[in-house]
Amino acid sequence: MASMRAAARPPALPSNVRVGPGTVVTGDYVTGPLAFRHFRSERDPGLIFGAHCTIDGVVFNVGPEGRVEIGDYCYLQEALLVCEVEIRIGNHVAIGWHATIIDADFHPVAIEARIADAVACSPLGAGRAHPPFARRPVVIEDDAYIGPNVTILKGVRVGAGAFVEAGAVVARDVPPGRRVLGNPARLVGRAPAR
Amino acid sequence: MSSDWHPGTIPPNVALDETAYVGTSYSFTRYRTGRSVGLRVGRGASLCDMTVLDVGPRGRVVLGDFALVNAARIICDAEVTIGDYALVAWDVVLMDTYRVPFETAARREALRELPRRTPRCLPSTGRSLPVHIGRGAWIGFGACVLPGVTIGEGAIVAARAVVVEDVPCHAVVAGNPAQVVRGRGMPSNRC
Numbered sequence: 001m002a003s004m005r006a007a008a009r010p011p012a013l014p015s016n017v018r019v020g021p022g023t024v025v026t027g028d029y030v031t032g033p034l035a036f037r038h039f040r041s042e043r044d045p046g047l048i049f050g051a052h053c054t055i056d057g058v059v060f061n062v063g064p065e066g067r068v069e070i071g072d073y074c075y076l077q078e079a080l081l082v083c084e085v086e087i088r089i090g091n092h093v094a095i096g097w098h099a100t101i102i103d104a105d106f107h108p109v110a111i112e113a114r115i116a117d118a119v120a121c122s123p124l125g126a127g128r129a130h131p132p133f134a135r136r137p138v139v140i141e142d143d144a145y146i147g148p149n150v151t152i153l154k155g156v157r158v159g160a161g162a163f164v165e166a167g168a169v170v171a172r173d174v175p176p177g178r179r180v181l182g183n184p185a186r187l188v189g190r191a192p193a194r
Numbered sequence: 195m196s197s198d199w200h201p202g203t204i205p206p207n208v209a210l211d212e213t214a215y216v217g218t219s220y221s222f223t224r225y226r227t228g229r230s231v232g233l234r235v236g237r238g239a240s241l242c243d244m245t246v247l248d249v250g251p252r253g254r255v256v257l258g259d260f261a262l263v264n265a266a267r268i269i270c271d272a273e274v275t276i277g278d279y280a281l282v283a284w285d286v287v288l289m290d291t292y293r294v295p296f297e298t299a300a301r302r303e304a305l306r307e308l309p310r311r312t313p314r315c316l317p318s319t320g321r322s323l324p325v326h327i328g329r330g331a332w333i334g335f336g337a338c339v340l341p342g343v344t345i346g347e348g349a350i351v352a353a354r355a356v357v358v359e360d361v362p363c364h365a366v367v368a369g370n371p372a373q374v375v376r377g378r379g380m381p382s383n384r385c
Contacts, residue, residue, distance in 0.1 A: 022309050024309075024314065052306070052308075052309040053309075054308055054309065054314045056314070073302075073305045073306050073308070073309070074305070075305055075308055075314075075316070092301065092302040092305045092306070094294050094301070094305060094316075097248075097267055097269075097287065098267070098285065098287070143298045143301065143302055145292075145294055145301065147292070147338075148267065148269070148287045148289065148338065149285070149287055149336065149338050149356075161298045163296070165340070165356070165358075166287060166289065166338040166340060166356060167287075167336075167337075167338040167354070167356035167370055168356075168370070169370070177298075181356070181358065181370075181371055182356070182370050182371050183354075183356075183369075183370035191296070191298070192296040193296055193297050
């Protein structure tokens, strides 16, 4: 019980995290202790929050070479950011509950390499090289809306003012001002205007 | 709640049947409705651990008798009703509102206003469309039900489906966006 209460405090920020004025980073009872447990960025800064952001229960899983940059006035709610290279989020971006943004595959596609990777990842894999895998930056431009349960995959650019509907799985770029829906996400017209 | 891990309470405007089950007061950390009854939980109904009721100032959620909600997210500014005997699985999102204004300039303004609000929650945009889950319906894990959708009595929504339009009674829908995969054009669809 006591440990669960401790978890409600805001997470401690690693030293290579920059936080702009007016930005609040909260953990909740689920992510409090988890928020930065997998933050391993060796870049400095490895994570930049702009000004006046509300970062509520977000988990930052960032590898040694990864860097996350979030602009001003963003609102992220219980999202998961998995970053090996770069995730760049513009200004006035709203990201819904339980969304996942991931900029890498983490395992190679070709079967031989994948088997070698499975061995390297195993408890018996110490000293073995991990075969390379696809990693490409994700960019979410200003004023985009990302709904709850959305997945944004590596290399995707979500254009300014785009509207990604709840549950969409986005594997390709979303042009500015358009609305996407589905798995895989498809264009279904313009972002709703009213 | 004999052993609640969260140090909270159930708000006074929750009408809880004496036989109903609420797993934890954590479910109410985003519950801020001012309605006289903001949540009604029926006879033998359950609101299991990690369900979150993100209910805005004028929202109302109704859980019918023997309904079971297990770790879902209910985002409500108007009304979300879950019928008797309905089953709602984990990571499901039932939303009657997007919370953000659609128009870009208005959305930007709402996000600029957010840091000045206490708590930091977006206000209702005034364009909420009620969500209704029919009697005995079953919503599979990770599914999303979008604003304005009615799930018919006895219908089944498959895991991770995203439901953007009404589901006929006793139909089975799957996919993203969800489509009827079984039970279309049956007499039982009319109910």
